[in-house]
Each structure stands twice: as structure tokens, then as C-alpha cells.
Amino acid sequence: MTIRYTEDHEWISVDGDVATVGITTFAQGQLGDVVFVEVPEAGRALAKGKDAAVVESVKAASEVFAPVDGTVVEGNQAVVEDPSLVNSDPQGAGWFFKMTLANPAQLDGLMDQAAYDAFVEGQH
Amino acid sequence: MRYLPLTEADRQDMLAAIGAPSVDALFGDVPGAATLSQPIAGLAPHQGELQVERALSRLAARNVPAGSCPSFLGAGAYRHHVPAAVDQLLTRGEFLTSYTPYQPEVTQGTLQYLFEFQTQVALITGMDVANASMYDGATACAEAVLMANRVTRRNRAVLSGGLHPHYREVTATTTGVLGVDLVTLPADPKGVEDLVAAIDDKTSCVVVQNPTLFGHVADLTPLAEACHAKGALLIVAVTEVVSLGLMPSPGSMGADIVVAEGQSIGNGLNFGGPYLGLFATRDKFVRQMPGRLCGETVDADGKRGFVLTLSTREQHIRREKATSNICTNSGLCALAFTMHLSLLGEVGFTGLARLNHAKAVQLADKLAAGGVTVLNDGFFNEFTIQVKGDAAALVDTLAAEPLLAGVPVSRLYPGQAELAGLLLVAVTETTTEDDMDALVQALGGQQ
Amino acid sequence: MNTQGRKTTPDVESAAATEAGTYTGNRALVHEEPLIFELDNPGVSGVDLEAAPAVASRLGGLKARAGIGLPGLSEPTVVRHYTRLSQKNLGIDSTMYPLGSCTMKHNPRLNEKLARLPGFSDIHPLQPQSTVQGALELIDQLAHWLKTLTGMPAVAMSPAAGAHGELCGLMAIRAALQARGETSRTRVLVPESAHGTNPATAAFCGFTVDAIPAEANGRVSVEAVKAKLGPDVACIMLTNPNTCGLFEPQVKEIADAVHAAGGYFYCDGANYNAIVGRVRPADLGVDAMHINLHKTFSTPHGGGGPGSGPVVLSDALAPYAPLPYVVHGADGFRLVEHAGEVEGDAKPFGRMKAFHGQMGMFVRALAYIMSHGADGLRQASSDAVLNANYLKARLQDLMSVPFDGYCMHEALFDDRFLKDTGVTTLDFAKAMIDEGFHPMTMYFPLVVHGAFLIEPTETESKATLDQFVGAMRHLAGKAKAGDAAHFLAAPRYTPRRRLDETAAARKPVLRWTPPAA
Structure with missing residues (x-):
């Protein structure tokens, strides 16, 4: 299983043909208490870097971008029902959607754990 | 200069504390060519209450009040x-001179009346939820069309020939710059137009006024069904909100969005403004709504209180992605409305x-x-x-x-x-x- | 030392204990007030109506509705209810209210009295114009003074608020570009420090927004603007004085550069109160600017409106001003309400609202302008700037200042002085509430971290400013001394303590519903 990160603080975890996408622990900390999540419906085509989902705290609203091209397999209804999962378990139960990869080579352009950690450190 | 508390001695003391040679020096970033060295020419110097009252009373006397004949x-x-208590309470400084309730601990008064107002508007329109008000009925109407376009992801709105022409014009002006396709039916003085025929698969909404500009009243249920069959929303505009005390509510007839001019309750004619736009819709559309919303919550001690909520729809957070650019509501007009309606019951x-x-x-x-x-x-x-x-x-x-x-x-x-x-x-x-x-x-x- | 005296400074725990101690939950002058729906006494009404004439209904076959669900309340119940609600609010009448960018100045009561004269408050917008000549003259007079004060040749009076005025200005710009055949100009330049309404308005008007980065000195530089200019730029939206409380020293050069590139200069006039009577926007190259009558000309904020936002326009934009507008002819004043009645080169872009504008606000603003006069308006802006600089001077050694130099009408601080104290700008604001002040604007502008934007206005006395300075210094000292607990528990003495905004947004409850039986 491979985990990669974007500069917009999404993570993507690839397992076989399907990848799971969410926002990082750092991102949820910046947002504060998440109060609303909108996830894409299955079948929707996603383009790398374009809007895929929405996450809102009381004082901030943000788009979640697709880390790579692909098609939505499933949106996580659990975070729609209980947005606090994004705060309590951002890289686990707080995932946003699962997608297929149209071009797996796009993963190579994303950061690995070490690179992302350094990137976050540079944000302070 | 009765509104200015500083004395000349105060000013000198303060300049000394600042370390500035003069007040003019504080304006040092203003380009010299744009600096006025003298008071604006043509405008008289300051005047007492008596003189100002005399001058404006003369202007007022040249109008014929509607109540005088x-x-x-x-x-x-x-x-x-409007009952006397309404204006007496409205001028309480705690209401009159407060700001938008961004600090909820010191504005529970405003927030609670907005919560009561939202509930009253939802009840009389027969809808699930209402916002804290818009500028007036016409701007609310334009915002409703834009909201219907967001909800349906369509771009064609049909306006009834019974809709007030000012509402139609404001809607055309507001939506025109965004390229919305507006279908406007001709004036309908006899109340005979066929709106159903104007609905197609691209229609986002139909806007109908009830009673119409010409006074006709209609059961909107068949129109609502026709809209919904084509995936369009029904927007009902009400310019005389007192009618909702007798006529079936727009919500009960199938409306998806109700916009209304609330002036009739609590607010005087005022030559056309300020007025009060009412805006109500179904629960499922609430995140597409424009304008402020007040919601219930609890405080640190667990007691019920109220806050502005769902603010991420609004301009101060979403900026260019906001549902509307509206910043104010018609706070004081909403207060007058809610007090008058409370008195009526x-x-x-x-x-x-x-x-x-x-x-x-x-x-x-x-x-x-x-x-x-x-x-x-x-x-x-x-x-x-x-x-x-x-x-x-x-x-x-x-x-x-x-x-x-x-x-x-x-x-x-x-x-x-x-x-x-x-x-x-x-x-x-x-x-x-x-x-x-x-x-x-x-x-x-x-x- | 008296070691047996009672504790005179309550803490949270004892306050909570006292609350539980009263039967009613009230605390003397502070009452627990239910919602009107919970006060319902079915059948009661606070209004007596005459008997309706006995006639048959003519509702076109519609059935009369029943069971709306409104509560029944007598007049005394209603009066007491809203009086109690008012007591849970702070207004400028109650205390200093230094909300930066909002201009909470004194609201003269003469203005309220005059706006209620039946000759203004009881006239219908569609009366024959011969019966409202005084009202039309009043609009014309106010328009004249707004033009004179700003040096601009035209003004659109109908916009209902500042943001509505922005929309009006951008629509005029759009119409002018269309008339020039330059519809490809779709980009609007907006500094990062701008009010949220600026980008929202541009988008609402169909433009795309391009942000101009802020300079390290809090200003917008002409170079940064030039770098963004191009044949697709419609206009720049620039707030001046800006949201950091600074006059833009290069404003004229920016205007010239934008004009040379074929664009227009929209000035956000939210801070016009700092310069009225001292600077005419026309001399800065402005093409359009809204004037918040509730800021510069003291009409009441009313808990969030109604506002009024007339827009002054340059010669280039004047022809596109929206309907309606007042003209002066041989037989008096006349409203031009329709495209077909337009004369000369006017090409109105449309209509902003029903009827003619916020008449009630016009009366108040004109009364204010006449009361202050030319000398008073100039003194008012001078005192507003003096008061802000005084606060800045008295606080800058203890709080942190992001930008050096004199400010205009508001003083901006950031939260560096709170570093490692465990106290945030929000916590600090809540502690100011306990000191009896309304907090400043916080976390705006966005270009400064943890912003404190403090606008005292000209109507605060030196004595009040000194007390405010004392309170701020006291709190800053307390924070630096490590007493974070004091801030985290604030406010303590308000009718409600900190509200749970997360819960409100997660499960929105936007109306009262009857309790389940």
C-alpha cells in the first residue's frame, strides 16, 4: 500500500486498483472543528487538481482537490453524517472518497511521507 | 459641533502623546495635490438642531402623507x-445602535429576535427555514433565481406576467450579468397566462407572484406539480405579506422558495425604503441560501443561546465563491416586523x-x-x-x-x-x- | 488586613453556584427570557381590530388558511419581552464599540426624529410626483452634497447597502466596457487585504478575481498593480484608506496606471469617514465609490441593517447609472423610472431594487451633513484620525504593530505580542467584553496574523479612550504575566458565556419547533 501527499494537504492511499483520499492531520488542525463535508457521488470523473469534495469548519471553507485523474468509486457517507471524524481520525475513518486511477504514473509527482513532513515543517 | 467630545486642549495633549506636530501631519500619506486645505466650499458651517429641524421640516411639509387623505x-x-409599541421599542439604543451580532455573548438580544423572526417567517410562508432577511422583496427575488440555478444546475428562469415589474427588472439586472436566460411573460392584467406551457427541461425555476401585481389569487398547486415534473423549482413572490394570514401558504401549495416584501408588517411606507426582504425555503436547500442565518446552540455553561451560523456560505469567508455578496440584512426592519407580528399573534x-x-x-x-x-x-x-x-x-x-x-x-x-x-x-x-x-x-x- | 471579609471578585465557579441559587435563573437585572413561542397564551392578542364588514369572501375559490402556529401575546408581554432582549445587547449608546472598518460612531437622535416626520415616513413610493416634491428635493439635495464632498459628477442613490453599492459600481463598469465593445475585459484586481464583499461582488457580477499581494508595509504598490494589468482587466477594486487603516500613498499612480491600461478604478468607500472633508476621491482618480451612509454619515447600524450605499460616479461611468434617478425640470423635481423616459446620453444599466432607494436613511444622512456642516465634517474626520493615532501611540509599546507610521481612522495590531502566552486574539476580545467594551474587529484584515483592528471614531472622548487604553494595557500585561486562565474563561459577566459555534453548524437548528407531545 502506497501513501502519497499533495501540496494542498490531501493524502492518497493506493491499494490495488482503488485509492482512498482524505485530508491530512495537519490540514484538519488548520481548519479546526469540521462541521460539514460534501463528498462526490460514485461514477463522477475527477481531474487532478480540480474540485472533488468540500470541507468546512465554522470559519473556513475549503475544496478538496483530486490528487490524480480517475473516477469516484464511493463517497464516505460516514463523514457526511459525522464530520467530526475528519478531526478525530483524518487519515483513517475520516477518509473522503475512493477512486480508480486513470493514470497511476501521476502518483510519482506527489510527495512521500518524508517529503510531506518536510513540506509541512516549511509551512510554519 | 455637538457630536464631537474633544476640546482643543485634548487635541493638543493627544498630539503630544503621539509625537505629531499637527493633525495635518497625520494625513501625510495623502498626495499634496489631493489635500484640501479648507473646508468644502458651498456647504454651510455646522448648525444647531433647531435650524436643521426647521429646514428638513419644510421639505417634509411639501409632501402629502398617505395618511392625511x-x-x-x-x-x-x-x-x-403599526402599533405604537413597535416604534417605541425600536428606538431602544441597545437595538438601534448595535452592530451585526458577530460577538454573540453581547448580542443575544439581536440573535434571539432573529431566531424568532426566522421562525415566524417560516410559519407564515409554510416553509421549513427562513434567513435573517434581505434588502427588499425585489432583491430577494433576484437572489432566489440565482439560488434556483445553483440547486438545479440549470440556467433558464421563467417570470410570470403577474410579477411586479420592479422585481422583474431587478432580477433581469442582477442575473443578466451572469448570462441567465430569462423568459418574461407579458403583463397579465386578467390573470389568464399559461405558465405551465413555458416550462421545459432546461428551466431552473418559475417565479410567480401571489396575489399578482393585478391582485389575482391562484391555487399554485398545479403549477408546483408541473415545475417538479420537469425538475424545476417554484419560486413564489409575495408583495403583500398580510395576505398570508388568510390565503393558503405558498409552502402548502408546493413552493420551493418563497420571497416576500415584509414592509406591511411593522414598517412604514418611507417612500420605498428601507424595506424588508423575506426569504424562505426547504431544509434541503439551506446551504444554497443567500444571507445571514441565526441558529440555536448552547454556551459554556450549557445554557441555550444563539449564534450566526452556516457562515461559510457568505462573502466574509467564501469571498468570490460566496452564495451572494450580501453583507447586511435589514436588521431593524426585521425587528419591527417580528415585534408587530408578535403583537398580532x-x-x-x-x-x-x-x-x-x-x-x-x-x-x-x-x-x-x-x-x-x-x-x-x-x-x-x-x-x-x-x-x-x-x-x-x-x-x-x-x-x-x-x-x-x-x-x-x-x-x-x-x-x-x-x-x-x-x-x-x-x-x-x-x-x-x-x-x-x-x-x-x-x-x-x-x- | 481583613481576612474575614467576603470575596468581592467572583470567579467562574462561584458565579455558576450563584446562578443555580436563584429560583428563576435570573440574575437581578439580567433575566432569562424564553422565546415568544414559549410565552404563547392561545387566543390572546396585543392588537384590537375593528369588526370586519359582513361580506362574502372573494378569494377565487381558495380556502382560508388556519392554524399558522403564531403565539398569542398581550401588549405588556410583548413590551417586556423585547425590553429584556434589548438588555442582552451592547450598542454604541452603551459603551465604546471600536469595531474596525465598521465605524460605530454616535447616532444622533435628531436624525431619528426627522426620519419619522409623516412627510417622509408616511409617503408612498408610487404617489403622484406632484405630492412628493419635498422628498424628491431631499434626495436631490443629498445627492448634491455627496457629489460636492467627493468631487464626483454623478451619484446613483438607490443601492441598499455598501455591498449593493459595490455591485452597482461594477455593473456600471461592465456596462461602460460593453459600450466600448471591450467585453473581453473580465478580470478584476482585488488586493488580498480587501473586504470579502469585493471579491464576492466581482464574482456576483460575472468577473474573475485576481488577487494583488500585499506589500510588507501594508500598502498596495503601483508596481504590483502594473504587473497584473493587461488588456483583459476591467477594473481594480481598492479600499482607500485601506483595511489596514492606512492611506494608500500611491493611489493616484495606481489610478493612472489602471486608466492607461484601459481599466477603471473602483474605490471601496467603507473608510471614507477618515477623509471626508479633507480629501475628494475625484482628485485620486476614482471612477466609482460607494458611500456607506451608516458609516460616514451616522445612520444607525440597527443590529445589521438597513444600510444605504449611494455610489458616486465619474464622467466615464455616469451615463450608466441605474434607474431611477431624480432630475430637476421646469416644473419641479421628477423621477426618471423607465428606460423610455431617459434623456441625453444616459444609458442606465438597469435597476438595483424596488422603488427609489433607502429614503429613511437619506433623511438621517442629510440631517447629519447639515448638522456638522463643512467645518464639522472636516473636524470629524480629523478627530477620528487623531483618536486612532492616540490609541496606537498609547498601546504600541505593549502590543505589536505590523506597520509603522501614522494610521488613519483605525489602528491595527497583530498577535505577536501574545506569542507563547496561550492567549489568542479571540480570548483577548472576550476579556475586553468583561471590561465593559465591545471588542475590536478581530482576524481582519487577513493579511495580518490574529489582527486587532481598532476604530474608536471621533465620537469617543479622551476620557473614554484613556479608560480603554488602561483596560488594554491591563489585559496585555495579564497575558504576558502568564494568566491565560483569565482569558480562557472570559467572558464571565455576560448573559451567555462563550457559545458553541461548532455544534450550531454541525446540526443547524434555525427555527423553533413545538416540543414533541
């Missing part, structure tokens, strides 16, 4: 009796509506008996009559008496010969039988 003016603004609000309707029926009967043609079969408190000749000229003549006979349709639809003889006549609880007889006599002399 028989008046039948309506067409989107109505003269109702269920018994008073429904009673007021029945009284308005009954008086309108009384006048329609008197006019008909006097040989005047009333175009309406059904109406609430306003209807359209046909006069001989030009209605605007007649109204101008009668204004000299003074008698304010109504709004000539040509004031809103100029240059259409077939409408020139039509006069909109409104009746409220303030209309006396003597007023009615004066109108009947004035028009009777014309027949």
Missing part, C-alpha cells in the same frame, strides 16, 4: 397601522388579513355598484379597475383634492396603450368607509 396606493408597498394576524380582505370586497362591491369595471374575480386586498381614459391623468387630477386613488398600471408599465386605463386599488385596515365613498364618488363622476 383617502389613499388606495399599493403595488408592492402598503399603508398599515395568531388571532391578530389572521384577523387583520380577514379585515383587509373584507374591506376590499366592500370597496369592490361599491365600485361595481357605481358602474366601475373590476377586472378581478378573486383577490386579497388589491384589485384592478378599468377607468375611462388615462388612469395616470385621473390619479394626478384627484391628487389635488387630495385623494390618492391608487397606482396607475402605466406607472409600472409605461407606453402600453392597452394598460393605460387600468388602476390598481388597494385597501387595508386603515381604509374607512368614508374613504371608500370618496373614491366611488370621484370615479362615479367620471362614468
Whole structure:
């Protein structure tokens, strides 16, 4: 299983043909208490870097971008029902959607754990 | 300069604390060429209360208050009796001079009345949820069309020929810059248009006014069903909100968004503003709503309190992705509305509506008996009559008496010969039988 | 030392204990007030109506509705209810209210009295114009003074608020570009420090927004603007004085550069109160600017409106001003309400709202302008700037200042002085509430971290400013001394303590519903 990160603080975890996408622990900390999540419906085509989902705290609203091209397999209804999962378990139960990869080579352009950690450190 | 507390000695002390040689020095970033060294020319120096009151009272005296003579003016603004308590409470400084409730601990008063207001608006419109108000009914109407486009992801709106022309024009101006396809039906003085035929698969919404500009009332249920069958929303505009005390609510007839002018409750005529836009919709559309929303929560001690909520829809957070650029609501007008409606209550609000309707029926009967043609079969408190000749000229003549006979349709639809003889006549609880007889006599002399 | 005296400074725990101690939950002058729906006494009404004439209903076959669900309340119940609600609010009448960018100045009561004269408050917008000549003259007079004060040739009076005025200005710009055949100009330049309404308005008007980065000195530089200019730029939206409380020293050069590139200069006039009577926007190259009558000309904020936002326009934009507008002819004043009645080169872009504008606000603003006069308006802006600089001077050694130099009408601080104290700008604001002040604007502008934007206005006395300075210094000292607990528990003395905004947004409850039976 491979985990990669974007500069917009999404993570993507690839397992076989399907990848799971969410926002990082750092991102949820910046947002504060998440109060609303909108996830894409299955079948929707996603383009790398374009809007895929929405996450809102009381004082901030943000788009979640697709880390790579692909098609939505499933949106996580659990975070729609209980947005606090994004705060309590951002890289686990707080995932946003699962997608297929149209071009797996796009993963190579994303950061690995070490690179992302350094990137976050540079944000302070 | 009674509004300025600083003395010259204060100013000198403060400049010393700042370390600035003069007040002019504080304006040092202003380009020299744009700096005025003298007070603005032409404007008189400061004046006392007495002098200002005298000057403005002279201007006020050159107007004929609608309450000073028989008046039948309506067409989107109505003269109702506002209980004395409303204005007395409205001028309490804690309401009058407070800001938008961004600090909820010191604005629970504002927040609680907004919560009560939202509930009252939801109840009278028969909808799930209402916002904390918009500028006026016309701007609320334009915002409703944009919201319907967001909800349906479509771009074609159909406007009824019974919709107030100002509402239509504001909607056209506001949506035109965004490339919305507006289908506007011609003026419909007889209440016979076929809106269902105008709905297609690309239609985002139909906007219909009830009662219409011309006073016609309709059961909107079939129209709502036709909209929903095509995936479109039904937007119902109400310009006389007192009608909701007697007529079936738009929500009960299937409306998806209700916009209304709330001026009739709690607010005076004020020559057209400030007024109060009401905006209500279904729960499922709440995140697409424009404007402020107040919600219930608890405080640190677990006690019930209120806050502005769902703010991520708004401009101060979403910036260019906001649902609207609106920043204010009509706070004080909403307070007047909610206080008046609280005084009325269920018994008073429904009673007021029945009284308005009954008086309108009384006048329609008197006019008909006097040989005047009333175009309406059904109406609430306003209807359209046909006069001989030009209605605007007649109204101008009668204004000299003074008698304010109504709004000539040509004031809103100029240059259409077939409408020139039509006069909109409104009746409220303030209309006396003597007023009615004066109108009947004035028009009777014309027949 | 008296070791047996009672504790005179309550803490949270004892306050909570006292609350539980009263039967009613009230705390003397502070009452627990239910919602009107919970005060319902079915059948009661606070209004007596005459009996309706006995006639048959003519509702076109519609059935009269029943069971709306409104509560029944008598007049005394209603009066007491809203009086109690008012007591849970702070207004300028109650205390200093230094909300930066909002201009909470004194609201003269003469203005309220005059706006209620029946000759203004009881006239219908569609009365024959012969019966409202005084009202039309008042609009014309106010328009004249707004033009004179700003040096601009035209003004659109109908916009209902500042943001509505922005929309009006951008629509005029759009119409002018269309008339020039330059519809490809779709980009609007907006500094990062701008009010949220600026980008929202541009988008609402169909433009795309391009942000101009802020300079390290809090200003917008002409170079940064030039770098963004191009044949697709419609206009720049620039707030001046800007949201950091600074006058833009290069404003004229920016205007010239934008004009040279074929664009227009929209000035956000939210801070016009700092310069009225001292600077005419026309001399800065402005093409359009809204004036918030509730800021510069003291009409009441009313808990969030109604506002009024007339827009002054340059010669280039004047022809596109929206309907309606007042003209002065041989037989008096007249409203031009329809495209067909337009004369000369006017090409109105449309209509902003029903009827003619916020008449009630016009009366108040004119009364204010006449009361102050030319000398008073100039003194008012001078005192507003003096008061802000005084606060800045008295606080800058203890709080942190992001930008050096004199400010205009508001003083901006950031939260560096709170570093490692465990106290945030929000916590600090809540502690100011306990000191009896309304907090400043916080976390705006966005270009400064943890912003404190403090606008005292000209109507605060030196004595009040000194007390405010004392309170701020006291709190800053307390924070630096490590007493974070004092801030985290604030406010303590308000009718409600900190509200749970997360819960409100997660499960929105936007109306009262009857309790389940």
C-alpha cells in the first residue's frame, strides 16, 4: 500500500486498483472543528487538481482537490453524517472518497511521507 | 459641533502623546495635490438642531402623507397601522445602535429576535427555514433565481406576467450579468397566462407572484406539480405579506422558495425604503441560501443561546465563491416586523388579513355598484379597475383634492396603450368607509 | 488586613453556584427570557381590530388558511419581552464599540426624529410626483452634497447597502466596457487585504478575481498593480484608506496606471469617514465609490441593517447609472423610472431594487451633513484620525504593530505580542467584553496574523479612550504575566458565556419547533 501527499494537504492511499483520499492531520488542525463535508457521488470523473469534495469548519471553507485523474468509486457517507471524524481520525475513518486511477504514473509527482513532513515543517 | 467630545486642549495633549506636530501631519500619506486645505466650499458651517429641524421640516411639509387623505396606493408597498409599541421599542439604543451580532455573548438580544423572526417567517410562508432577511422583496427575488440555478444546475428562469415589474427588472439586472436566460411573460392584467406551457427541461425555476401585481389569487398547486415534473423549482413572490394570514401558504401549495416584501408588517411606507426582504425555503436547500442565518446552540455553561451560523456560505469567508455578496440584512426592519407580528399573534394576524380582505370586497362591491369595471374575480386586498381614459391623468387630477386613488398600471408599465386605463386599488385596515365613498364618488363622476 | 471579609471578585465557579441559587435563573437585572413561542397564551392578542364588514369572501375559490402556529401575546408581554432582549445587547449608546472598518460612531437622535416626520415616513413610493416634491428635493439635495464632498459628477442613490453599492459600481463598469465593445475585459484586481464583499461582488457580477499581494508595509504598490494589468482587466477594486487603516500613498499612480491600461478604478468607500472633508476621491482618480451612509454619515447600524450605499460616479461611468434617478425640470423635481423616459446620453444599466432607494436613511444622512456642516465634517474626520493615532501611540509599546507610521481612522495590531502566552486574539476580545467594551474587529484584515483592528471614531472622548487604553494595557500585561486562565474563561459577566459555534453548524437548528407531545 502506497501513501502519497499533495501540496494542498490531501493524502492518497493506493491499494490495488482503488485509492482512498482524505485530508491530512495537519490540514484538519488548520481548519479546526469540521462541521460539514460534501463528498462526490460514485461514477463522477475527477481531474487532478480540480474540485472533488468540500470541507468546512465554522470559519473556513475549503475544496478538496483530486490528487490524480480517475473516477469516484464511493463517497464516505460516514463523514457526511459525522464530520467530526475528519478531526478525530483524518487519515483513517475520516477518509473522503475512493477512486480508480486513470493514470497511476501521476502518483510519482506527489510527495512521500518524508517529503510531506518536510513540506509541512516549511509551512510554519 | 455637538457630536464631537474633544476640546482643543485634548487635541493638543493627544498630539503630544503621539509625537505629531499637527493633525495635518497625520494625513501625510495623502498626495499634496489631493489635500484640501479648507473646508468644502458651498456647504454651510455646522448648525444647531433647531435650524436643521426647521429646514428638513419644510421639505417634509411639501409632501402629502398617505395618511392625511383617502389613499388606495399599493403595488408592492402598503399603508398599515403599526402599533405604537413597535416604534417605541425600536428606538431602544441597545437595538438601534448595535452592530451585526458577530460577538454573540453581547448580542443575544439581536440573535434571539432573529431566531424568532426566522421562525415566524417560516410559519407564515409554510416553509421549513427562513434567513435573517434581505434588502427588499425585489432583491430577494433576484437572489432566489440565482439560488434556483445553483440547486438545479440549470440556467433558464421563467417570470410570470403577474410579477411586479420592479422585481422583474431587478432580477433581469442582477442575473443578466451572469448570462441567465430569462423568459418574461407579458403583463397579465386578467390573470389568464399559461405558465405551465413555458416550462421545459432546461428551466431552473418559475417565479410567480401571489396575489399578482393585478391582485389575482391562484391555487399554485398545479403549477408546483408541473415545475417538479420537469425538475424545476417554484419560486413564489409575495408583495403583500398580510395576505398570508388568510390565503393558503405558498409552502402548502408546493413552493420551493418563497420571497416576500415584509414592509406591511411593522414598517412604514418611507417612500420605498428601507424595506424588508423575506426569504424562505426547504431544509434541503439551506446551504444554497443567500444571507445571514441565526441558529440555536448552547454556551459554556450549557445554557441555550444563539449564534450566526452556516457562515461559510457568505462573502466574509467564501469571498468570490460566496452564495451572494450580501453583507447586511435589514436588521431593524426585521425587528419591527417580528415585534408587530408578535403583537398580532395568531388571532391578530389572521384577523387583520380577514379585515383587509373584507374591506376590499366592500370597496369592490361599491365600485361595481357605481358602474366601475373590476377586472378581478378573486383577490386579497388589491384589485384592478378599468377607468375611462388615462388612469395616470385621473390619479394626478384627484391628487389635488387630495385623494390618492391608487397606482396607475402605466406607472409600472409605461407606453402600453392597452394598460393605460387600468388602476390598481388597494385597501387595508386603515381604509374607512368614508374613504371608500370618496373614491366611488370621484370615479362615479367620471362614468 | 481583613481576612474575614467576603470575596468581592467572583470567579467562574462561584458565579455558576450563584446562578443555580436563584429560583428563576435570573440574575437581578439580567433575566432569562424564553422565546415568544414559549410565552404563547392561545387566543390572546396585543392588537384590537375593528369588526370586519359582513361580506362574502372573494378569494377565487381558495380556502382560508388556519392554524399558522403564531403565539398569542398581550401588549405588556410583548413590551417586556423585547425590553429584556434589548438588555442582552451592547450598542454604541452603551459603551465604546471600536469595531474596525465598521465605524460605530454616535447616532444622533435628531436624525431619528426627522426620519419619522409623516412627510417622509408616511409617503408612498408610487404617489403622484406632484405630492412628493419635498422628498424628491431631499434626495436631490443629498445627492448634491455627496457629489460636492467627493468631487464626483454623478451619484446613483438607490443601492441598499455598501455591498449593493459595490455591485452597482461594477455593473456600471461592465456596462461602460460593453459600450466600448471591450467585453473581453473580465478580470478584476482585488488586493488580498480587501473586504470579502469585493471579491464576492466581482464574482456576483460575472468577473474573475485576481488577487494583488500585499506589500510588507501594508500598502498596495503601483508596481504590483502594473504587473497584473493587461488588456483583459476591467477594473481594480481598492479600499482607500485601506483595511489596514492606512492611506494608500500611491493611489493616484495606481489610478493612472489602471486608466492607461484601459481599466477603471473602483474605490471601496467603507473608510471614507477618515477623509471626508479633507480629501475628494475625484482628485485620486476614482471612477466609482460607494458611500456607506451608516458609516460616514451616522445612520444607525440597527443590529445589521438597513444600510444605504449611494455610489458616486465619474464622467466615464455616469451615463450608466441605474434607474431611477431624480432630475430637476421646469416644473419641479421628477423621477426618471423607465428606460423610455431617459434623456441625453444616459444609458442606465438597469435597476438595483424596488422603488427609489433607502429614503429613511437619506433623511438621517442629510440631517447629519447639515448638522456638522463643512467645518464639522472636516473636524470629524480629523478627530477620528487623531483618536486612532492616540490609541496606537498609547498601546504600541505593549502590543505589536505590523506597520509603522501614522494610521488613519483605525489602528491595527497583530498577535505577536501574545506569542507563547496561550492567549489568542479571540480570548483577548472576550476579556475586553468583561471590561465593559465591545471588542475590536478581530482576524481582519487577513493579511495580518490574529489582527486587532481598532476604530474608536471621533465620537469617543479622551476620557473614554484613556479608560480603554488602561483596560488594554491591563489585559496585555495579564497575558504576558502568564494568566491565560483569565482569558480562557472570559467572558464571565455576560448573559451567555462563550457559545458553541461548532455544534450550531454541525446540526443547524434555525427555527423553533413545538416540543414533541
